[in-house]
Amino acid sequence: MILLEDVSKTYQTGVRAVKDLDLRINDGEFVFVTGKSGSGKSTLFKLLTREITPEEGSIIVNDFDLDSIRRRQIPRFRRSIGVVFQDFRLLNxxxxxxxxxxxxxxxxxxxxxxxxxxxxxxxxxxxxxxxxxxxxxxxxxxxxxxxxxxxxxxxPRVILADEPTGNLDEANTAEIMKLLEDINQMGTTVVVITHSRAMVETMHKRVITMDKGRIVSDSGALQPRGGSVVLPEDVKSRQKRRIIRRRETL
Amino acid sequence: MRTFLYSLRQGLANLRRNWLFSVASIATVSACIFLFCLFYSIIANVRGIVYTAETTVGITVFFDKDADDVRKAEIRDAIISKGGVKEVVYTSADQAWEEFKTDYLGDDAEELSAAFADDNPLADSDSYEIFLEDIEDQESMASYISGLPGVREVNYANTVVSVLKSLNRVIYILSAVIIGVLVAVSVFLISNTISVAAAFRKRENEIMRLIGATDFMIRAPFVVEGLVIGLVGAIIPLCAVFFIYRRVMDYFMAWLSGFSSDAGLIGLVPLERIFPELCAYGLIFGAGMGFIVSFFTIRKHLKV
Structure with missing residues (x-):
């Protein structure tokens, strides 16, 4: 399961790439994250792989709390996800x-x-x-x-793909998407980050659209496929604390 | 074991890939360790000569003409009680004359000594020869003995001592400076080689990081590379030193045989004694430098 709560990330240049992001992806889902360039898709990808950390909010991926994860646990976390890039990153x-x-x-x-x-x-x-x-x-x-x-x-339990068809023609794109769909059918959660609306529309999957660092639409929000999700204890208590804090602020 | 073999293979692949930088690093480490061995050998030999001097060159004490046996025994006791004395040897006037004849009159000893008949020319030359624990104490011991009643003259090899002492100091400082400069150059070159290897493997390391390789797994090939540079850089000069030292020793001993009377004082430390020490220090120095430099360099380059 992937869970983001109030996640914000501002780069050193002052650009606020992601703002108050709340997102939940259940085990076994196939999700597209789409949006224009600069909408915050790639930042979201880096946050999910723990290449970068947010200033605010919490991120949980495969039961790993990326906020409090220890440095030596990061390799173990990364073994629970599989990453695919637009430029393949193969060893030539x-x-x-x-x-x-x-x-x-x-x-x-x-x-x-x-x-x-x-x-x-x-x-x-x-x-x-x-x-x-x-x-x-x-x-x-x-x-x-x-x-x-x-x-x-x-x-891995989750496959994260950043523009996996960005360098491919139509036929190859269809092949790769079919392969990712097959992998998802086997039970692996698949998150595909793409700017191609056309590809997203042919697949009929959950689509999260981002703009200026925020989620502006989510076709499948609050519709878990695998039934109710059991949250880890520390996440539950953090959620409670956050709710109390919000109430106090109000 | 699997991780070790993987790291070893990747480390050797790094060396092959940046062979030019690797060769430059190995050459500098070799030069550094060669000079270390050279100066170590020189210092060890100077120390050997000092040791020989300590055991063979003593302080000679001559007595006043009227000093009787009781007085001489008191002088002996006073010297021993000062401390640091290894041995006190008494040489009578007759023994002194016999030694003189053997050392300086050579084949004509019989003929020349006959002229003196029973009249010993060294009649007042009975003496104590004092050997100290540490040759550097000779000066203070000599001045102490000079002040004792009944002592006429004190002779000691202060020139030999001061020359050996200052020579050792100069070699020590010189070697420390040169080796220091070479260590700095070696550190720079090894660090550069590792940086280039890290740049070559940037993509691979990124992938490793994202796949879930541990810090150790990512760094190990670079540390292996540094270790190999250090070890090869040590083995080459050690082999060179082995052959050069043996040749120098043969040449030196042949040359020295022409000066038989001094051969006892000036001799080289045998190769069998000095080489194991050189191997141990050279390999530790090379491997240690390679390991430490590569470890810290790669820490700088890889953010995991």
Missing amino acids: DRNVYENVAFAQRVIGASGYEIRTNVPRMLKLTGLSHKYKNMPYELSGGEQQRVAIARALVNQ
């Missing part, structure tokens, strides 16, 4: 197999785990026959599928 000196295996190696997975999981992910993403190819020998769509396989191989 390694072939497809090694790019996917890389994600397992850096978390200290055993040789057996790597030999089992990597072929499974390559099969899932339809890249089994290209495992020896280098990234530059693949099309954009194939490169993005490698990136998705790498994001999935550590079995």
